[in-house]
Amino acid sequence: MSVTVDVAVVGAGPAGLAAAVAAAEAGARVAVVDAGNQPGGQFWRHAPETVRPEPDGHGHHGWSTYLDLRARFDAAQRAGRITYLPGLQVWMAEPGFTLHTTAAVAPAGAVPVAVTADRLVLCPGGYDRQLPVPGWDLPGVMAAGGIQAFIKANGALPGKRFIIAGTGPFLLPVAAGIAEAGGEVLAVLESSSPSAWLPHLRAASGVPGKALEGAEYAAVFARHRIPYRTRSIVTEVLGSGRAEGVRTARVDADGRARPGTGRVYADVDVVGFGWGFTPQLELPVSLGVDTRLDADGSLVGVVDERQQSSVPGVYLAGEVTGVGGAALAVLEGLAAGAAAARPDSGVPVKQPAAIVRHRRFAQAMHQAHPVPAAWQDWLTPDTTVCRCEEVTAGDITEAREELGARDVRSLKSFTRAGMGWCQGRVCGFAAACLGAGPGEAPDAGSLAASAKRPLAAPVGIGELAALD
Amino acid sequence: MNFGNGPRGSDVLVIGAGVVGAATAYFAAQQGLSVTVLDKGLPASGTSSACEGNILVSDKELGPELELTRYSLDVWHNDLAEHKKLWEFESKGGIIVASRESSLASLNRVMAVQKGFGVDVEELDQAALREAEPHISREALGGASYREDCQVQPMLVAAHLVRLATEAGARFIAGTPVTGFMRDGAGRDGGRVTGVRTPRGDFPAGAVVNCTGTWAGELAAMAGVEVPVLPRRGFVMVTEPLPPMVHHKVYAAEYIDNVGSSDAGLQASPVVEGTPSGTILIGSTRERVGFDRTVSTAALGLLARNATALFPFLERVKAIRHYHGFRPYCPDHLPVIGHDDRAPGLWHAAGHEGAGIGLSAGTGKLLAQALAGLTPDMDLTPFAPARFGEASPQTASREEATA
Numbered sequence: 001m002s003v004t005v006d007v008a009v010v011g012a013g014p015a016g017l018a019a020a021v022a023a024a025e026a027g028a029r030v031a032v033v034d035a036g037n038q039p040g041g042q043f044w045r046h047a048p049e050t051v052r053p054e055p056d057g058h059g060h061h062g063w064s065t066y067l068d069l070r071a072r073f074d075a076a077q078r079a080g081r082i083t084y085l086p087g088l089q090v091w092m093a094e095p096g097f098t099l100h101t102t103a104a105v106a107p108a109g110a111v112p113v114a115v116t117a118d119r120l121v122l123c124p125g126g127y128d129r130q131l132p133v134p135g136w137d138l139p140g141v142m143a144a145g146g147i148q149a150f151i152k153a154n155g156a157l158p159g160k161r162f163i164i165a166g167t168g169p170f171l172l173p174v175a176a177g178i179a180e181a182g183g184e185v186l187a188v189l190e191s192s193s194p195s196a197w198l199p200h201l202r203a204a205s206g207v208p209g210k211a212l213e214g215a216e217y218a219a220v221f222a223r224h225r226i227p228y229r230t231r232s233i234v235t236e237v238l239g240s241g242r243a244e245g246v247r248t249a250r251v252d253a254d255g256r257a258r259p260g261t262g263r264v265y266a267d268v269d270v271v272g273f274g275w276g277f278t279p280q281l282e283l284p285v286s287l288g289v290d291t292r293l294d295a296d297g298s299l300v301g302v303v304d305e306r307q308q309s310s311v312p313g314v315y316l317a318g319e320v321t322g323v324g325g326a327a328l329a330v331l332e333g334l335a336a337g338a339a340a341a342r343p344d345s346g347v348p349v350k351q352p353a354a355i356v357r358h359r360r361f362a363q364a365m366h367q368a369h370p371v372p373a374a375w376q377d378w379l380t381p382d383t384t385v386c387r388c389e390e391v392t393a394g395d396i397t398e399a400r401e402e403l404g405a406r407d408v409r410s411l412k413s414f415t416r417a418g419m420g421w422c423q424g425r426v427c428g429f430a431a432a433c434l435g436a437g438p439g440e441a442p443d444a445g446s447l448a449a450s451a452k453r454p455l456a457a458p459v460g461i462g463e464l465a466a467l468d
Numbered sequence: 469m470n471f472g473n474g475p476r477g478s479d480v481l482v483i484g485a486g487v488v489g490a491a492t493a494y495f496a497a498q499q500g501l502s503v504t505v506l507d508k509g510l511p512a513s514g515t516s517s518a519c520e521g522n523i524l525v526s527d528k529e530l531g532p533e534l535e536l537t538r539y540s541l542d543v544w545h546n547d548l549a550e551h552k553k554l555w556e557f558e559s560k561g562g563i564i565v566a567s568r569e570s571s572l573a574s575l576n577r578v579m580a581v582q583k584g585f586g587v588d589v590e591e592l593d594q595a596a597l598r599e600a601e602p603h604i605s606r607e608a609l610g611g612a613s614y615r616e617d618c619q620v621q622p623m624l625v626a627a628h629l630v631r632l633a634t635e636a637g638a639r640f641i642a643g644t645p646v647t648g649f650m651r652d653g654a655g656r657d658g659g660r661v662t663g664v665r666t667p668r669g670d671f672p673a674g675a676v677v678n679c680t681g682t683w684a685g686e687l688a689a690m691a692g693v694e695v696p697v698l699p700r701r702g703f704v705m706v707t708e709p710l711p712p713m714v715h716h717k718v719y720a721a722e723y724i725d726n727v728g729s730s731d732a733g734l735q736a737s738p739v740v741e742g743t744p745s746g747t748i749l750i751g752s753t754r755e756r757v758g759f760d761r762t763v764s765t766a767a768l769g770l771l772a773r774n775a776t777a778l779f780p781f782l783e784r785v786k787a788i789r790h791y792h793g794f795r796p797y798c799p800d801h802l803p804v805i806g807h808d809d810r811a812p813g814l815w816h817a818a819g820h821e822g823a824g825i826g827l828s829a830g831t832g833k834l835l836a837q838a839l840a841g842l843t844p845d846m847d848l849t850p851f852a853p854a855r856f857g858e859a860s861p862q863t864a865s866r867e868e869a870t871a
């Protein structure tokens with residue numbers, strides 16, 4: 001099956017929904033391809049509407065924004081302006097543009113559709129950034145966002161007693177969500193320190209909504225007596241066969257464990273780690289868009305004030321332009337959708353002030369919550385870095401020191417790190433750091449090699465055989 | 469021989485740290501020569517990192533290439549025996565499968581010829597084929613088993629040979645593109661090549677070896693000689709990890725026809741093989757489109773159709789990745805190996821097309837013997853650079869590339 005439209009949107013999270021609505025309302029014929037079975041993306045993920053037709057938005061922020069966008073989305077769909085294609089993953093975007101798709105859930109999933117469009121708005125979001133630590137490959141260790149997604153999608157918890165660790169404000173909603181769903185959070189361990197915020201307060205105060213959110217979380221933490229420990233990390237996940245506890249330590253400003261501060265939490269079911277997010281760049285990169293390093297060390301797509309990338313006709317919105325939260329994703333989506341609908345309006349657009357404010361806020365957040373410079377010190381040579389291919393930190397150090405592998409590309413060749421099922425989505429950032437060497441952060445070139453995945457999603461060989 | 473003049477100088481300067489340059493540096497160092505290796509990137513950043521690691525006897529015709537292949541196999545098995553583990557050397561064996569009466573007939577003809585010149589090949593009837601590869605298509609009529617076919621991990625070969633060469637005294641400098649040649653000014657063409665020029669300064673050398681794969685023509689042109697090495701694109705597809713389903717390297721009989729062909733159009737014949745990590749590699753297309761890096765859905769479709777024809781179970785398996793590389797080939801499908809009499813001091817080892825991994829070991833050893841002033845174990849005349857004559861380098865290669 002195939003569909004031809006003016007504007008094709010990839011993703012139906014905050015950015016994609018907003019882009020689709022803006023483009024349709026500006027008069028374009030729009031198709032929306034999303035791997036999810038219903039709109040919402042990561043942020044507004046909710047129980048299947050087939051089961052709960054009227055979700056009340058419990059545990060969600062910005063739910064009224066969602067309801068508004070959703071109503072406009074549904075209306076545009078009814079009016080035939082939006083073709084909504086859920087349950088499909090884009091595995092390749094061809095220049096020109098054609099999106100090739102495959103069922104997100106095989107084998108009985110949606111029927112693949114090829115979407116041809118004059119312009120693309122890519123809003124594929126991101127995923128949790130992970131850093132390895134001894135024991136992180138035990139069952140029971142999850143990405144913090146994975147825990148949240150589990151709760152949002154199932155309305156149930158993946159365990160009873162939780163440790164949440166990493167850095168960034170995102171640890172708060174995860175812990176709050178667990179507590180509200182009836183789980184026990186033994187501690188939230190934040191590697192950074194609240195005083196790190198002080199220099200950035202001005203930027204933060206530009207986005208009052210965030211302060212409000214923060215206050216809500218503080219109330220939840222107080223109500224459930226969740227300990228929030230700053231300058232603290234998990235140094236090891238303990239357990240035989242599965243996670244049963246964690247060893248923790250206090251750290252200095254670089255993230256180096258301070259001697260004598262070790263402590264053990266026992267009887268833990270689930271350990272959730274979150275070190276910020278990695279934008280999902282394979283589609284933009286495969287189309288050749290220019291990228292840059294963002295303040296959080298992630299590779300992101302470069303856009304102009306109309307959200308257009310360096311490739312004419314390819315617009316980007318949401319996490320792929322820089323991790324900045326759902327509110328910013330919506331603003332960018334609206335701008336991108338409107339611009340993609342009327343690419344030739346030619347009028348130079350002044351970037352909405354709200355986007356600028358939110359970007360400044362995101363920047364401040366990244367600077368206050370860096371990946372600790374000394375994180376590589378936490379590893380032992382036998383710590384697994386690439387779980388798919390069972391590559392250890394020692395293997396990577398050896399490849400760097402003996403074979404001169406300094407970037408992700410040669411590390412992959414020499415050690416197979418990032419060659420497995422997940423194609424380096426989990427270990428890519430960590431491997432790039434290890435390739436750069438102790439205390440070093442990877443450069444854009446190395447991260448670009450890691451983001452390069454010519455198949456943006458696995459695709460059946462039977463389906464490929466039908467291509468001509 | 470000692471040309472090492474000054475701190476930067478050496479007897480031999482190797483340009484390019486792909487498998488061919490790495491092997492040349494390694495064997496030259498073994499000969500006791502002082503060696504410098506320069507690459508514009510890291511080791512194995514060219515075609516050697518975008519290929520498969522097959523060392524094949526089964527696809528060679530009678531002639532100098534087969535001779536070089538067998539010599540090379542001997543080097544892999546003997547000279548390099550102690551290092552086999554470093555590059556995951558595996559004597560896995562290849563099987564060629566025929567699914568049509570006509571291809572079975574030509575396979576039988578090829579086998580008879582190959583047996584005649586000593587290739588270890590055994591005929592497989594339908595039952596024997598099933599036993600060797602239980603998941604092969606029901607359509608398969610029969611095949612041929614080549615026990616000598618083996619494989620290595622090419623990136624590890626290049627990286628470790630460079631490392632071993634440096635342990636034997638060679639020097640490797642990454643991130644150093646060669647931009648020109650030093651000449652001694654004598655003679656009508658600027659004289660003898662006496663070293664190379666780079667952004668990091670000049671590197672004098674007694675002999676300069678051009679091991680730059682698909683870039684070899686460009687480098688030769690800098691020295692004013694023609695070496696028509698052209699790119700032939702190939703896509704390879706990789707599946708999700710599976711329990712062992714494919715036990716040998718399995719090719720379709722038409723593979724042999726494609727390898728020697730000069731046709732510019734898209735061709736593919738399946739080479740399906742399992743890897744130690746459980747993924748299955750499906751190779752590879754051949755097409756002449758210059759250095760075009762755009763992903764071709766036509767190529768992916770063709771690979772998928774051919775692979776599922778051999779192994780129908782693949783239809784339900786997912787591909788997780790694909791990659792492509794550019795085989796360095798010469799119009800006569802023979803590599804260029806040896807001293808370039810047109811530019812004294814300049815040597816070449818390039819243009820090994822779809823067999824450079826397998827041929828690298830032998831190429832390096834033979835060239836090192838010649839560089840050390842010895843008579844090589846095998847006559848290099850069929851590979852001589854001067855066979856391309858004095859024609860102006862640029863024009864000829866452009867025409868070929870767009871053919």
Ligand SMILES: Cc1cc2nc3c(=O)[nH]c(=O)nc-3n(C[C@H](O)[C@H](O)[C@H](O)COP(=O)(O)OP(=O)(O)OC[C@H]3O[C@@H](n4cnc5c(N)ncnc54)[C@H](O)[C@@H]3O)c2cc1C
Pocket residue numbers: 010011012013014015016033034035036040041042043044088089090091123124125126127128144145146148149170173174277280283317318319320324325326329456457
């Ligand atoms: C697990 C997780 C939990 C989060 N929880 C919070 C939170 O509690 N609070 C907070 O402030 N922020 C949270 N964030 C961050 C927040 O989700 C983002 O800021 C926001 O969702 C960004 O919106 P987006 O539209 O860019 O991406 P997303 O919401 O991630 O939407 C992207 C959509 O694109 C789809 N997609 C991606 N690739 C393809 C493809 N190739 N083909 C088809 N579809 C594709 C995805 O399935 C998804 O539906 C979370 C992020 C993650 C990853």
Ligand SMILES: Cc1cc2nc3c(=O)[nH]c(=O)nc-3n(C[C@H](O)[C@H](O)[C@H](O)COP(=O)(O)OP(=O)(O)OC[C@H]3O[C@@H](n4cnc5c(N)ncnc54)[C@H](O)[C@@H]3O)c2cc1C
Pocket residue numbers: 483484485486487488489506507508509510511512513514515516517518519520521522523524644645646647679680681682683687700701702703704751752792793794795796817818819820821822823824825826827
């Ligand atoms: C899809 C595919 C599958 C293949 N499968 C096989 C197989 O199974 N078996 C087999 O034997 N062969 C196979 N081949 C062929 C094989 O990969 C090549 O023949 C071989 O890699 C060539 O090696 P090389 O060292 O000559 O070139 P390269 O590996 O390309 O090395 C050339 C080096 O020169 C460097 N360089 C270039 N210009 C300069 C400069 N100006 N200054 C400094 N350095 C420079 C480059 O950076 C590069 O590192 C395959 C090829 C492809 C594309």
